Amino acid sequence: MPALVEVDRLKKYFLVKTGLSVFRGKERFVHAVDDISFNIDEGETLGLVGESGCGKTTTGRLALRLLEPTAGTVRFRGGDIFQLDARQLKKLRRDMQIVFQDPFASLNPRKTVEQILSKPFFLHGNLKRSEIDAEVLQLLDRVGLSPASLYINRHPHEFSGGQRQRIGIARAIALNPKLIVADEPVSALDMSVRAQTLNLLKQLKREFGLTYLFITHDLAVVRSMCDRVAIMYLGKIVELADVHELYENPAHPYTKAILSATPIPNPRVARSTERSHLTGEVPSPIDPPSGCRFHPRCRYARPDCIKEEPCLIDIGRSHVAACYLHS
Amino acid sequence: MATVKAVDCVQLAIDSKEAVGLIGESGSGKTMTAFSIMRLVPRPGRIVGGEITFQDRNLLELNEREMQAVRGKSISMIFQDPMTYLNPVMKIGDQIAEVVVRHQHIERGGARRIALDALEKVQMPDPSIIMNYYPHQLSGGMRQRALIAMAISCRPSLLIADEPTTALDVTVQMQILGLIGRIKEEFATSLLLITHDFGIVAEICDRVYVMYAGKIVEGADVFALYENARHPYTRGLLECLLSPKEYKETLPTIGGFVPDLANPPSGCRFHPRCPHVRPICSEKEPPVLEVEPGHSVFCWLYT
C-alpha cells in the first residue's frame, strides 16, 4: 500500500539578504532543508525531532505547501502537491491541516471563536449558516470545551494557553483532514496542560483515523506519542526508526547525544544515568560543515566523515542511520 | 544560613551551597517570588508584608540604595531570555566590567580582567574574543553564558535563575545546567532555580518547593518529594510527567483549570480540582504540617 505522504529529495534554501544586490557578489543561502526523503504511512504518528536550525519546522510547512520548495517533491496519495493548480490545491487543503506551537499567535486576536471556527466551513462547502453554527458547537465539544455556547463569542485573549491550543486543534479537524502536521503543539504549555492536550490528540487520532507528522525537540514527549521517529540535524535526516527501537538502540551519535541530554524527571535515575555530553552548539545552516554535518562535534569522527556525507544506511529492524560507524 | 521568606505566606529557606528548586505552572507566583527577593516587583504590584532575611538582614527594611548594593553583588539573577537583559549596544566585556566596577570599586582595567575571568569560568569559547562582541553576535547558549558570567562576576552568595534554560536547545540546556551546578560547588553559591520543568529540578536541585496559585503547597528534599509526594497537586503533577525512559499510553492529568488569582477559591486553593477534597478544604486554608523532618505539606489530609 503506498504511503499517505511521500517526501522525495526535498530541499529548501532561503536566500540571505545582506546589502544591495549590486554589491552582494556570490549569493549565500540558509540550507534549511537539504535533500531529505521519508514516508508517512496512513494512520501512523511520525515524529520529526531535532534542535533549532535542523529544518523540522520548514519541513512541516513544505509538507503542507505553505512554502514552495527549492527542489524535490511531496506526494500526497501519489499526487505531487507542488504541481497542483490553485483550484486543486484548495481542494487538497481539506485533507491536510496544521496545529501550531504558540497558542497565543495561532488564533486571530480580533476574531471570536465562532468566527475562527466557521472559517473552514465558509471556505469549503456550501453549508447554510445554521448548519455551520451547529458544526462549530460540535467541534468545541469534541475538543473538550463544553458547554460550547459559553465559549463561542469570546476572543482568544480570554482563554488560557491550553484552551487556545484546543481551539487551534478544533480548527484543524473541522474539515476532517487525513493528515495533521503538529508543530511543537505542546512545547509552550504547562506540564499538566501538556498531558491533557496530548491525550486529546491521541483520542482524536483514534476517533477520526488521523495521521500525524509530530514535530518536536522533546524526546520525552516523542516516546509516548509517536510510532516512528526521524531525527534531523542541520537540514538532514540522520536517523529513522520505530520508536522503541530508537530508544533501545540509538545508532547515530547525535541521537545518542540528544537522548542523553533529555532531562529525566526521576532524581535518582537522573543522577545515576551516565550522560554523554555534547560540546559546542549547532553550527550555522548557512555554511554547514563538509561531509557529515555532525563531524565537528562527534567523538567518533574519522577522516571519512569529513570527506563525504554518509547516506542513510540500513541497519536492520526498519532502522536507518547516516553514520559510517554502521557501514 | 540564608533564610528567605516571601509574601503571600510563602516560606522558603535556602542554605549555603544548596540548590533549591521552586516549581510551579503559569500563574503559580514563582517568578513573582523571585522578583520579591530582589525587590524588583514590577508596578503596580508591591510587597505588602512578611520578611526576607538574608545574611542577618531583613531586605524589606533596606532603602533603595542599600538594596542596589545587594543586587548583583550578594544576590544575582539570571533570566529566561538573555537578549532582553543584555544591553544590545554594549560589548559583552564592557557590560560585565560595568557590574564589577559598580560593586567592587576597582578601575576599569582590573574590572575587565575580572570580566574575562568570569567568561572563562562559564566556559565561553574564545573568551578574549567574546569580550569584544555584541550580544546579537552570540548564539542563544552563549548569551546565557554571558548573562551567567555577569551574574557571578562579584561572587554572589545567592544566584536566582528564572527558567534559565527554557529557550535553549536540549543539548545546550544540559551544558548550562552542568555549568550552574559547577558554579554552585566552586563558589559556594546558593541557587534558587525557578522552573515549570520537573526534569530540570530532578537533575540539579537538592530541595524543592512546589507552588500553586500563589502559595507553597509542599517542600521537601528532591528525592523525598519524588518518591513520597504528599500533596494531591504534587502527586498529580508528578504523574503527568513524561520521561524519555518509558512509554505511557494515556497520560494521567489533573482535571480543571488554574484559578484566576484575582478571585481565588476559598480555603485551600487547590480544592476545586482535588480528588481528595473534604468539606473543610473549602472553608479554611490548611496549616503547614511537617510529615517528616524536612518535608512539609499544606493539606488537610495530614492533620
Add this chain to the structure above:
Amino acid sequence: MVGKPFLPPGDEHLFGTDDLGRDVYSGILHGARISLVVGFLAAATSVAIGVSVGGLSGYYGGKIDDLLMRITELFLVLPRFLVALVMVALFGSSVLNVIFVIGILSWPGTARLVRAEFMSLKEREFAQAAKALGASDGNLILDEILPNASPSIIVNGSLQVASAILVEGGLSFLGLGDPNMPSWGLMLGNAQRFIRTAWWMAVFPGISIFLVVLGLNLVGDGLNDALNPRLKERQ
C-alpha cells in the same frame, strides 16, 4: 454679521471683528468646517492610497515590493509643502484640489507603516493557518491581516488629519487656499498686517488650529493605547 471694523472682543462680537467688520467668532466657526473637512478628506485619500500601496508591497514582496517602494521613496523625497504650493499654483486652488494635493503627498508615511505591518502579520501563525485552510490572497489580506493592522492605520490616520489641517492652514495663509471658503489659515494670513492693532484677528484662529491639532494628536495617542494592549493581554 457685519459690524464696525476692528472691534475688540466684547459683548456683541465675542472674538471681535476684522478689517472688514466681519465677526471673527463666526469666521472661526465656518473655518472649522473647512479645516476639518479638508483635514479628514485629505487624510482619507492619503490613507486609502497608503494602505493599498503598503499592503500590496508588504504582502507580495519581491519585485512588486521593490517597484512600489521605489515609487514611495520618490514621493517621500519631495518636499511636501513646496510641491503643494507648486501644484496648487498650477492646478488651481479649489477645495477639491487642495484635498487631492495634500492626500497625494502624504501617503508614503502610511504606506511604509502598512508595509511593515503586513510583512510581519502575514508570517504570523494565524495567517498561515488561514492559508492552510485554503484562503485566497484576497481573503487573507482583507479578512485576516487588515483587521489586525487597523489599529496602527487608525492611529496614523488621526495624525494625518492633524497634519493635513496644518498644511491646509499653511496654504491658505499664503493665499493659495480656496478664496471662497473661509479658513483659519486664510484668517491668519489676513491678520498679519494688523497684528499690532487688532491682535484678536490672529490669536483666535491661531489658538483654534493649535487646539484641534493638539486634540487630534492626543486622540491618536489615546487610540494607540486603547486599541493595541488588547493584543498583549493574556501573557
